[in-house]
Amino acid sequence: MAAEGNAIDALGQFVLYPALGQVGSAVGFTNSNLYMVFAGVLIVALMVYGMREAAMVPGRMQGLAESAYGFIDDMVVAQVGEEGRRFFPFVFTLFMFILFGNMLGLFPYAFTFTSHITVTFALAATVFVLVTAVAIALHGRKFFGYFMPEGAPMWLAPIIIPVEIVSYLSRPISLSVRLFANMMAGHVMLKVFATFVVMLAGLGTVGPVLSLMPLALNIALVAFEVLVAFLQAYVFAILTCIYLHDAVHLH
């Protein structure tokens, strides 16, 4: 796919195609869906297999499962407060799904479903709807007071309220664009530099030596991408927690 006819095809890796042969193309099951199923199966496997023994002294898998659980539990309690515990399953699912999606995408030949804005926007829209529903369920009509900060003079209301509404509506956009842009940019960079390796290697005698430079850069980039993959899942989860905090406490 890369470096065919000296062109850099950095976006070919994001193309959707039907997976699972005949059945997949009949129902529109794409490679993206396949990796979502992978992620889900791996998460369930980690939690079920890891906690199978529930030993006092945890083994490796149990340690991993427990630290993932504890990590999100700490985050939810610290950001939302003790009453935010009931949102733990939601935040945990979200975090693990995004983390596994990002990490699985780093494997060679794998597809990164979080590099599609449709996927990330669907996730962000779910968060947005849930947060709004929680706020309205807990506070009823007082929720709409959220758009008019206390202490602001009344005559500013015609300006402040539309601005606050637009700002509120921009949350799912910024949430989804951040994740999508980070994942997509990282994978494009990896692909571009990988293509440079191939192109430079074909440049006669000095080529292979020169191609070591983009290769070294790519190795560093892969490490960086692992960091980004974790960090973006973390940022998505913690922003969800912050929005939930706003919904539960309304300032």
Place this chain on the structure above:
Amino acid sequence: MDDREAFAKRLADARAKSGLDKPERGKRALPSSTWGVGLRAGVEVVSALIVGVVIGLGLDRWLGTTPWLFLLFFVLGAAAGVSNVYRLFAPRTGVRKD
């Protein structure tokens, strides 16, 4: 009972001495590297502008008031973007004051 309290105290002291307890638990915040903050601010502004522009164009098409509502909501989106960025740096009130 006394024994247990003494033990708890000794355990807490020992943990503190070897640095096992994180002193600032729950102070997890968003990562704040220069690049991270810069990109986040950019995303906040752009997404508020997108929302403003989409609402403006949609209302214009519906009410046939091209281009006035678009212009109005473009400005509102820009203002919302600025307020998003302000909120990014302003200390968040109400977190963890429980």
